[in-house]
Amino acid sequence: MSEVILIASGKGGVGKSVFSTNMGAILAERGARVVLIDMNMGLRNLDLYLGLENNVVYDVADVLSGMCRIKKALIRDRRFPEFYLMSAAQYKDTGYLTETHMKVLCRKLKDNFDYIIIDGPAGVGENMKLAAAGADKAVIITVPEYVALRDADMMDRTLSGLGIGDRTYVVNMVRPELFGKGWGPTLSQIAETMHISMAGIIPEDENIRIAANNGFPIVCKQGTYIRKNFESIVERILQS
Numbered sequence: 001m002s003e004v005i006l007i008a009s010g011k012g013g014v015g016k017s018v019f020s021t022n023m024g025a026i027l028a029e030r031g032a033r034v035v036l037i038d039m040n041m042g043l044r045n046l047d048l049y050l051g052l053e054n055n056v057v058y059d060v061a062d063v064l065s066g067m068c069r070i071k072k073a074l075i076r077d078r079r080f081p082e083f084y085l086m087s088a089a090q091y092k093d094t095g096y097l098t099e100t101h102m103k104v105l106c107r108k109l110k111d112n113f114d115y116i117i118i119d120g121p122a123g124v125g126e127n128m129k130l131a132a133a134g135a136d137k138a139v140i141i142t143v144p145e146y147v148a149l150r151d152a153d154m155m156d157r158t159l160s161g162l163g164i165g166d167r168t169y170v171v172n173m174v175r176p177e178l179f180g181k182g183w184g185p186t187l188s189q190i191a192e193t194m195h196i197s198m199a200g201i202i203p204e205d206e207n208i209r210i211a212a213n214n215g216f217p218i219v220c221k222q223g224t225y226i227r228k229n230f231e232s233i234v235e236r237i238l239q240s
Contacts, residue, residue: 006131007020009155015143023234029220048215065097103134144184144190167196174201
């Protein structure tokens with residue numbers, strides 16, 4: 001059965017979009033049919049993280065508004081068997097788009113894809129509610145900072161209010177040497193705040209950022225601890 005998975009965050013700068021691209025790449029490498037939808041309206045970046053910025057002609061707003069068919073807005077990443085990007089709109093007014101538009105799009109995409117991964121905008125505004133409209137489950141990305149944790153908790157409460165019952169979270173950019181020194185929340189404090197299951201922890205590693213800046217999902221490099229960790233996290237998300 002096809003699934004629509006929302007990747008969300010309470011605040012920006014926590015690595016949500018990089019996580020989205022790597023999760024999509026892992027699933028696509030396994031032979032799944034995957035489409036990654038960028039819902040960061042006006043602030044799109046998935047095309048850069050996948051090295052597809054020169055291929056964007058139509059975007060998700062064009063599809064939702066009926067300006068073009070779904071197929072025209074799908075950009076294939078030829079490094080994978082069946083991995084597609086639908087880019088966000090960058091310079092368009094999208095205030096007329098509704099949650100019904102998004103639900104219809106997700107329903108249609110389920111006919112041809114195993115996983116629809118939606119990279120939502122940071123925060124709990126109207127654009128996030130639009131991105132979440134067709135989601136079956138959600139993954140909240142946060143970092144070990146008190147501000148990010150508070151925002152992640154607010155995101156979790158918002159998603160619960162929207163009726164998304166299947167929710168997990170990932171703690172990104174972790175520096176193990178800082179835990180226990182009082183410089184930020186511990187994992188136990190994070191768990192007490194979130195009240196939902198944790199799918200995993202991603203240590204801070206400059207290679208993840210370097211790969212993203214070069215349009216290359218870091219999980220494509222075989223045999224690394226980063227790839228193995230991402231694979232474990234994705235498995236927990238799918239089994240949640």
